[in-house]
Amino acid sequence: MNTPNRLHYLQTMGIDVWLPRAAAVETVETPPSFVETQTQPALPPPSQSFTPSTDWQTLEAEVAACTRCGLCETRTQTVFGTGSRQADWLFIGEGPGQHEDEQGKPFVGKAGTLLTEMIRAIGLDREEVFITNVIKCRPPGNRDPHTDETASCHPYLQQQIQLIQPKIIVALGRIAAQKLLQTDMPISKLRGKVHTLDNLPLVVVYHPAYLLRSLLEKRKAWEDLQFAVQTFKANKG
Numbered sequence: 001m002n003t004p005n006r007l008h009y010l011q012t013m014g015i016d017v018w019l020p021r022a023a024a025v026e027t028v029e030t031p032p033s034f035v036e037t038q039t040q041p042a043l044p045p046p047s048q049s050f051t052p053s054t055d056w057q058t059l060e061a062e063v064a065a066c067t068r069c070g071l072c073e074t075r076t077q078t079v080f081g082t083g084s085r086q087a088d089w090l091f092i093g094e095g096p097g098q099h100e101d102e103q104g105k106p107f108v109g110k111a112g113t114l115l116t117e118m119i120r121a122i123g124l125d126r127e128e129v130f131i132t133n134v135i136k137c138r139p140p141g142n143r144d145p146h147t148d149e150t151a152s153c154h155p156y157l158q159q160q161i162q163l164i165q166p167k168i169i170v171a172l173g174r175i176a177a178q179k180l181l182q183t184d185m186p187i188s189k190l191r192g193k194v195h196t197l198d199n200l201p202l203v204v205v206y207h208p209a210y211l212l213r214s215l216l217e218k219r220k221a222w223e224d225l226q227f228a229v230q231t232f233k234a235n236k237g
């Protein structure tokens with residue numbers, strides 16, 4: 001997308017773009033004092049013990065052939081994730097929708113375009129980060145993933161996290177955040193805090209799809225992104 005279009009898109013989101021992209025990350029200060037660090041338990045283990053491959057190619061093939069839950073019967077294909085395998089930033093959404101199921105890539109619909117712009121707003125390109133989902137198969141009718149489905153899929157995500165070793169994990173939206181952090185807390189209580197997943201900092205931001213619906217929340221999304229950048233800077237070591 002060219003710069004005028006991008007600026008227009010961000011303005012539509014209610015985001016003020018007043019710094020060059022490269023400078024945006026540099027000007028963020030230390031995290032505000034309201035940061036609370038919470039250590040959360042990992043997801044419960046799936047019913048059968050299972051250790052996915054530590055080799056990327058084999059892991060991707062294992063996911064593609066997975067039959068660990070009923071979603072394998074309705075999916076067109078699995079959605080493993082895309083981006084840099086050495087990424088500092090790992091974005092985790094809820095699960096593939098129709099377009100993702102058709103194309104085998106995460107966040108390729110309207111919400112994907114907005115996610116790309118959110119990533120650009122923090123001074124990064126989509127190829128520099130890794131994007132995946134809590135579950136790798138589309139739930140029928142885009143329903144929320146069931147607990148057994150997330151538990152079955154979690155070893156794959158956990159292996160991806162181990163292999164990437166990102167500096168920060170960004171949970172996209174309520175469902176991803178609640179599933180990853182094993183909580184029923186509303187997103188309003190989860191955002192603006194630094195959580196921990198697998199010993200890595202995790203922050204929660206509004207889901208891009210939600211932003212498409214709710215004009216009032218767009219500004220909060222920008223605050224979330226700034227908070228994520230602050231957290232990244234504080235933890236990059």
Ligand code: URA
Nearest residue numbers: 093094095096106107
């Ligand atoms: N929403 C998600 O949570 N993930 C996708 O991949 C697409 C839309």
